[in-house]
Amino acid sequence: MVVNTAVRPGPNGQNLIARDDEVMSGSIVPRYPFVMARGEGAKVWDVDGSEYIDFAAGIAVTSTGHCHPKVVAAIIEQAQKFLHIAGTDYYYEVQVRLAERLAEIAPFGGDPARVFLTNSGAEAVEGAIKLARWYTKRPNIIAFLGAFHGRTLGAVSLNGSKVVQKEGFAPFLPGVYHVPYNNPYRCLHGREQAACETHCICGDYIEDVLFKRLVPPDSVAAIIMEPIQGEGGYVVPDARFVQQLREICDKHGILLIVDEVQAGIGRTGKWWAIEHFGVQPDIVTSAKGIASGMPLGAFISRKEIMSWPPGSHGTTFGGNPVSCAAALATLDLIEAGYMVNAAEQGVFIREVLEEMQSHHPSLRYGRIAGLGLMTGAELVLDEVRTPAQDLRNAVENYALQNGLLLLGAGSNTLRFCPPLMIERETVQAGLEIFEKSLTQAEQDAGLL
Numbered sequence: 203m204v205v206n207t208a209v210r211p212g213p214n215g216q217n218l219i220a221r222d223d224e225v226m227s228g229s230i231v232p233r234y235p236f237v238m239a240r241g242e243g244a245k246v247w248d249v250d251g252s253e254y255i256d257f258a259a260g261i262a263v264t265s266t267g268h269c270h271p272k273v274v275a276a277i278i279e280q281a282q283k284f285l286h287i288a289g290t291d292y293y294y295e296v297q298v299r300l301a302e303r304l305a306e307i308a309p310f311g312g313d314p315a316r317v318f319l320t321n322s323g324a325e326a327v328e329g330a331i332k333l334a335r336w337y338t339k340r341p342n343i344i345a346f347l348g349a350f351h352g353r354t355l356g357a358v359s360l361n362g363s364k365v366v367q368k369e370g371f372a373p374f375l376p377g378v379y380h381v382p383y384n385n386p387y388r389c390l391h392g393r394e395q396a397a398c399e400t401h402c403i404c405g406d407y408i409e410d411v412l413f414k415r416l417v418p419p420d421s422v423a424a425i426i427m428e429p430i431q432g433e434g435g436y437v438v439p440d441a442r443f444v445q446q447l448r449e450i451c452d453k454h455g456i457l458l459i460v461d462e463v464q465a466g467i468g469r470t471g472k473w474w475a476i477e478h479f480g481v482q483p484d485i486v487t488s489a490k491g492i493a494s495g496m497p498l499g500a501f502i503s504r505k506e507i508m509s510w511p512p513g514s515h516g517t518t519f520g521g522n523p524v525s526c527a528a529a530l531a532t533l534d535l536i537e538a539g540y541m542v543n544a545a546e547q548g549v550f551i552r553e554v555l556e557e558m559q560s561h562h563p564s565l566r567y568g569r570i571a572g573l574g575l576m577t578g579a580e581l582v583l584d585e586v587r588t589p590a591q592d593l594r595n596a597v598e599n600y601a602l603q604n605g606l607l608l609l610g611a612g613s614n615t616l617r618f619c620p621p622l623m624i625e626r627e628t629v630q631a632g633l634e635i636f637e638k639s640l641t642q643a644e645q646d647a648g649l650l
């Protein structure tokens with residue numbers, strides 16, 4: 203029987219969580235106690251019949267909303283034809299069409315591109331690293347503190363956001379060097395925000411410290427960066443920093459890999475977040491929102507780079523035909539309006555959050571940043587920006603109780619990454635629940 207419970211999760215949800223606890227890997231707890239029954243657009247319902255607004259989109263995945271009829275129809279149509287044939291052994295049109303489409307929108311200034319389709323973001327990152335090493339014949343990779351690139355061993359080696367992702371899994375991929383990422387709000391070189399904004403020294407660090415003391419530039423295959431750090435806290439870098447990375451790459455024959463797994467496919471209001479910075483990369487990785495929730499990823503490179511020989515890289519499931527069909531329908535919908543909507547709703551969310559700063563202490567000195575529907579609010583306790591981690595966690599929990607799915611990022615940031623189709627009234631309703639939850643958490647913390 204379905205009941206709309208006041209306490210979430212209700213009895214059906216609690217029952218399933220207990221069963222899950224017995225059999226699922228302990229590495230994926232703690233999770234939010236939401237047990238999904240169904241979803242539609244930017245709303246979801248749990249197994250006890252309670253409704254929630256979805257500001258999380260399954261970690262920035264369900265770009266066209268839950269179960270968009272056109273995506274579902276494309277999935278059914280393809281599923282009735284064939285489910286699998288192995289795209290690295292045989293040919294099929296839906297894979298070619300998707301590759302053509304991705305090559306067309308790739309951020310290479312109109313230069314030709316080639317595409318490799320994967321199952322996930324991490325697999326796309328792995329492929330991108332392999333490709334960069336193969337093409338340059340160089341071993342080393344530069345990654346960033348605060349970065350997140352996935353959970354496979356190569357991707358974990360690149361991560362620099364949380365030690366728990368690395369503890370117990372060494373040895374990692376050799377030849378990975380981590381450097382500071384531009385974040386004027388929390389400059390890792392300890393500089394004041396104004397100084398950091400006038401002249402970011404993260405790029406200088408690569409030239410003056412890394413290349414002079416630790417690693418010769420001509421041994422570096424690639425710099426891999428997220429155009430907005432996602433898992434690390436929704437950090438938007440300064441355009442000059444990104445441009446400086448391009449210059450460093452050009453100077454030393456290094457490839458620039460942009461990990462667009464979270465930021466790409468229209469989420470920031472452009473196909474690719476890197477387009478906001480006036481920079482063209484050499485390799486792009488994608489996944490998450492590309493197929494509205496069907497498992498699919500890709501890495502896309504300039505055509506001359508993806509010239510590796512037959513047999514050098516492959517996959518059984520990557521480019522699954524049903525996922526490709528979902529992706530084509532997704533790209534159509536995003537192009538036809540959701541990308542513009544993402545830009546507009548994102549501006550609105552940031553405006554509302556900025557208005558809230560005057561009456562919410564944890565937002566007052568916090569950081570509100572983002573592009574499109576990849577927007578974050580970093581909560582702090584005071585003027586000196588002490589991270590409000592417990593308070594952030596409390597807001598997430600209250601939000602869930604109040605009917606809003608809201609995800610954290612980094613230690614003390616909340617991310618606002620709903621489906622790109624979300625309507626203004628749902629955004630407004632979600633922000634009202636967010637504010638109520640923030641008030642409850644601030645009261646508990648004695649801030650109000």
Ligand SMILES: Cc1ncc(COP(=O)(O)O)c(C=O)c1O
Pocket residue numbers: 261322323324325327350351352353428432433461462463464465489490
């Ligand atoms: C920027 C980035 N890269 C890679 C990944 C890994 O993607 P997946 O979980 O599909 O392997 C993620 C996942 O959050 C991500 O945000």
